[in-house]
Amino acid sequence: MSRISYKKLFKKMIDLDMSNNELMEKASVSRSTFYKMKNGENITTDIIVRVCDSLNCDISEIMELVND
Template sequence: MSISYKKLWKLLIDRDMKKKDLRETAGISTASMAKLGKNENVNTEILVKVCNALNCNISDIMEIVDDDN
């Protein structure tokens, strides 16, 4: 099982936002954005900042997927 942030990237497209816009609005580092882009684990605090910036729930930005895909 692994984490996928595809929902986050789709949400950004739907809202016509760039990753840079999200980073600035949420107040997160470029390193955290890089981890999100690589589907790596990030601190829960980062996920909360992203959700607050986008006014959404955590299930709207991430999901757990099977590694078998």
Template sequence: MRISYNKLWKMLIDKNMNKRDLAERSGVSSASIAKLSKGANITTDVLLKICESLDCTLEDIMETVKD
């Protein structure tokens, strides 16, 4: 099982935002955004910052998927 952030990328499209906008708005580094893009492990602190900046919950930006 792995974590997918496809929900986050879809949300950014719906909000007419790109990854740079997300980094600036949330205060998350571009390196962390790159990790998200690759599906790499990321801290919950980063995820919570993103959720706060987008006014959403963790379930809105990520999901578990079977390999």
């Protein structure tokens, strides 16, 4: 079974020296949605697009499909 991993997002945030709060504010993401990403839970594509826009990156730079 495959699942979505957001590890790339958190690595990118470290590389950019960006805090969780900065990303939430810049991408207009709620705390509960941010923690869904932290826990590998499903989020809407709208949120993924907002995160990508705020980081000026492609989807493949913040998420990937991994096998369990």
